[in-house]
Amino acid sequence: MHAIVDQIQSVDLNAGEETRRYLDTLTKPPGSLGGLEALAIQLSAITGELKPSVTPPAVVVFAADHGVAAEGVSAFPQEVTAQMVANFANGGAAINVFARQIGAQVEIVDVGVVSPLTMQGVTSAKVRHGTANMVVEDAMQVEQALAAIDVGVTAVERAKSAGAKCLIVGEMGIANTTASSAMLAVLTGESVASVVGAGTGINPQQQAHKVAVIERAINARQANPEAPLEVLAKLGGLEIAAMTGAYLAAAAHRLPAIVDGFIATVAALTACRLCPAVRGYLIFGHRSQEPGHDIALKALEAKPLLDMGMRLGEGEWCRAGLSITASSHRDDA
Ligand SMILES: O=C(O)c1ccc[n+]([C@@H]2O[C@H](COP(=O)([O-])O)[C@@H](O)[C@H]2O)c1
Numbered sequence: 001m002h003a004i005v006d007q008i009q010s011v012d013l014n015a016g017e018e019t020r021r022y023l024d025t026l027t028k029p030p031g032s033l034g035g036l037e038a039l040a041i042q043l044s045a046i047t048g049e050l051k052p053s054v055t056p057p058a059v060v061v062f063a064a065d066h067g068v069a070a071e072g073v074s075a076f077p078q079e080v081t082a083q084m085v086a087n088f089a090n091g092g093a094a095i096n097v098f099a100r101q102i103g104a105q106v107e108i109v110d111v112g113v114v115s116p117l118t119m120q121g122v123t124s125a126k127v128r129h130g131t132a133n134m135v136v137e138d139a140m141q142v143e144q145a146l147a148a149i150d151v152g153v154t155a156v157e158r159a160k161s162a163g164a165k166c167l168i169v170g171e172m173g174i175a176n177t178t179a180s181s182a183m184l185a186v187l188t189g190e191s192v193a194s195v196v197g198a199g200t201g202i203n204p205q206q207q208a209h210k211v212a213v214i215e216r217a218i219n220a221r222q223a224n225p226e227a228p229l230e231v232l233a234k235l236g237g238l239e240i241a242a243m244t245g246a247y248l249a250a251a252a253h254r255l256p257a258i259v260d261g262f263i264a265t266v267a268a269l270t271a272c273r274l275c276p277a278v279r280g281y282l283i284f285g286h287r288s289q290e291p292g293h294d295i296a297l298k299a300l301e302a303k304p305l306l307d308m309g310m311r312l313g314e315g316e317w318c319r320a321g322l323s324i325t326a327s328s329h330r331d332d333a
């Protein structure tokens with residue numbers, strides 16, 4: 001496995017307990033701030049500090065293409081991945097607006113977009129030009145999955161060196177709900193039909209086709225559910241691997257990491273299967289409209305902070321959620 005896993009230690013439960021005791025000294029019935037208190041306790045356990053700060057935050061968006069897009073599983077064509085990367089780089093996407101509002105730097109990382117894409121504002125870290133079509137062959141080799149994990153690790157290390165105190169990970173990849181649904185079905189043993197949703201907005205007929213495509217891929221690839229790296233390589237995606245690496249690195253460097261959306265949660269599940277101690281470092285931002293998200297959250301015993309019907313995937317939670325997270329530790333009352 002990637003060497004970063006050896007650097008991961010469990011969160012500091014004693015620091016969490018100290019914060020719980022402190023919260024109980026404040027002028028309110030013990031525990032009456034519910035989830036906000038749980039968040040404050042978790043942030044202390046992550047950082048080891050009684051009053052940690054989550055600002056400034058960093059947003060990192062990983063982008064890559066998926067060979068399975070050729071099966072007609074998305075409402076959008078593959079070219080949209082590269083178009084959106086250009087949009088992120090030009091500051092015109094939703095995540096740019098939200099990031100500006102919370103004072104976050106944004107890094108866009110090309111970990112495997114099909115087109116060449118050399119433009120200012122995009123970190124070029126292509127492991128390959130999109131994955132292969134998982135119905136026909138393994139999406140990628142295990143070595144490529146490891147290289148993509150490494151792209152995520154180094155992006156987090158850059159953000160930490162630049163002073164980030166919390167990490168918001170987003171993604172862009174046409175057809176990546178197909179890849180994540182396939183991974184999730186194998187990792188949890190749930191039926192494909194129960195995890196698959198409309199993604200970017202396909203109709204019920206196209207959704208039935210998407211289920212059939214994923215079932216064919218799962219049968220053809222025969223990934224071992226107990227081997228997360230194999231599941232990632234055979235059925236996953238380059239940006240999903242990079243996000244997995246980002247969560248591993250966040251844990252290794254004791255940075256709170258926000259898991260935002262369905263694809264991100266499947267990457268988080270993969271990271272936790274690779275190293276269970278990662279779980280304590282993850283904060284679940286919001287509940288996506290994608291039906292598989294509930295299944296992934298249940299597998300992680302996670303309760304998201306917000307439920308607003310969002311299903312973008314760029315890191316959109318950050319605008320609404322960062323203020324909640326930050327307020328759990330504001331000491332100006
Ligand atoms: O994060 C989510 O919950 C989410 C749910 C549905 C779609 N998306 C985004 O839409 C793209 C994948 O959708 P699709 O239909 O092409 O598989 C990809 O760019 C994701 O960022 C994201």
Ligand SMILES: Cc1cc2nc[nH]c2cc1C
Pocket residue numbers: 076080084171172173200312313314
């Ligand atoms: C337009 C568009 C923007 C996105 N942002 C993240 N995933 C996306 C998918 C599409 C299709």
